[in-house]
Amino acid sequence: MKSKELFWMRLKQEWEHRFRTIKSIVDWTVFVYFVLPATVISFFIYRSWWLEMPNWMDGVPIQLLALFFLLLWGDHFHTYVREADRIFLRKNKKLFLQLKQWGIIYSYLYQCLSVLGVGIAIGPFWYQHFQLHTGDFILFSGLWVSLKWLIMAIKGKWNVQVRGWRSLLRGIPFFIGALIVWGLGFQFFLQQNVGWLLLLIVFNTALSILFVRHRFTSVHNFEQDLTIDELEKNKYTEMIFQLSLDIEKQSRSTSNRIKPRLYTRSNRLFKTRNxxxxxxxxxxxxxxxxxxxxxxxxxxxxxxxxxxxxxxxxxxxxxxxxxxxxxxxxxxxxxxxxxxxxxxxxxxxxxxxxxxxxxxxxxxxxxxxxxxxxxxxxxxxxxxxxxxxxx
Known part of the structure; x- marks a missing residue:
């Protein structure tokens, strides 16, 4: 089997898994009485926005677009490796690396499609209210997706199993650095400084390729790739389950500690017992x-x-x-x-x-x-x- 065929097979399996998860909580009654009416209503509301801007948009500044920074987080570069690859594919280095390369290329393209979908959703506000153009959207999308690629690449070099205070100490400087880059790029966008904005987009993209390069040129980071892919696979399942009120969603513990960090001796918090x-x-x-x-x-x-x-x-x-x-x-x-x-x-x-x-x-x-x-x-x-x- 060629690497391209193997990649498409696993990509198909991933999307089938997502659809099965959705079907497990969205039965025909939920679809008929909630999903279908909501879709129809949303379409007509969206269409009305193209015809006339709603009154609640009056006075909303263009600076509100800075909130897109919140959508930069949560994704990783996929390599579509599986546990069984430890035995077979690692012995076939060429096939294994090509599979990972297809996965990472797909991750790059998927983020481009995601920003295009977001652009369609905010299209009425972009053109009607903010009076911006398609060229502006291309620049803004380039800034957003290039910074997201960079964030995904840096997160791919980290141990994603680290949790708790160590993850917080590591994440705060990273978050602040990404916020500074985003603020700088957004300022270039507002000032229509196209030259510096393009330079920043190229810099983010090149840096993301540099950071992610080791993942598709080496077979020695198999455990990291496997952990990231399992994390991404379970992320969608947990997100969909969060929408279901009939499924208990207790968080899965990721710590190997025998005792909790707080109240290790089950200390009483109140002197009065009732x-x-x-x-x-x-x-x-x-x-x-x-x-x-x-x-x-x-x-x-x-x-x-x-x-x-x-x-x-x-x-x-x-x-x-x-x-x-x-x-x-x-x-x-x-x-x-x-x-x-x-x-x-x-x-x-x-x-x-x-x-x-x-x-x-x-x-x-x-x-x-x-x-x-x-x-x-x-x-x-x-x-x-x-x-x-x-x-």
Missing amino acids: EKTGYLELFIKAITRNSQYILQYMQIISVTAAAIILLPPVWLKITVFISGAVFLLTWVGNMWRRTVEEHPFVRKYPMEIGFFQAKRIVTIASLIPFIVIVGLLVVIRIFLFTHIPNL
Whole structure:
């Protein structure tokens, strides 16, 4: 079998796996009553945007396009290796390397198609509201996709199994560096500095090829390639399962520690022992021991704060704040259901007054950091805008 045939076979298997996962949660009733109506309604709304811009777009600045930075993360370069390749393909070096090369080329092209899809989605706003042209879109897309290639290439050189504080320490400088490059390129785009923008695009692309080159010219990083492909394969499955309310989605632990880092001796958090404090202690320990839950909570706050800062109309800021608060409360309710209501020990006892008291405390306590952090960032933004008018 040739490498091209092997690649297309595995690519087909990957997409079949995604469709099977979707079909496992989207049955015919969900499709008929939710997916199909939503698709039809979305089409007519999208068509109306081409005919006339909605009123809520009035006053929205072009700087809002900077939020595309949030879409740069989460992907890797695929090589489409499998566990069984350890035995057969590694002995056939030429076939093995060509398979990886096809996979990486496909990853490059797939990101180009993804930015094209996003461009079609925002087309009405791009041409009708911001009054930009196709050439502007090509430059903006080149900046976005080249930086994404670079991020994917750098992440491919890291040990993707590293989690916890080590991943945080490694990721913060990386995030800041990518933000600086994105801010510089976006400034070139706003100023129509085509020469410097093209130079930055070429630099990002060349650097990504340099970083990823070792992956398709060597057979000695098989374990890394296998781990990345398994991560990408499971990512779509977990993302789709997150959309299903009927499937329990407890996070899979990636740590080999025997004891948790927090409450290693199951320390009591409250001196008073009653139903309310028992439920609270169960919820607090379950949430704080799971880094994914903490990350989701911070993402809700950060996205809401960024949208409030960037959107100029006051009524739109208020709408975003209310929507963020409602979404946060929905998320907290879902976390409470997972960690408390469906806990095997809790199911043995009826939900009495202590249960509802604890849930109310959790709801209020989760809103306080949200209000404080978002309010503080807005105040800082107003202060900087007042003292630095060109900001």
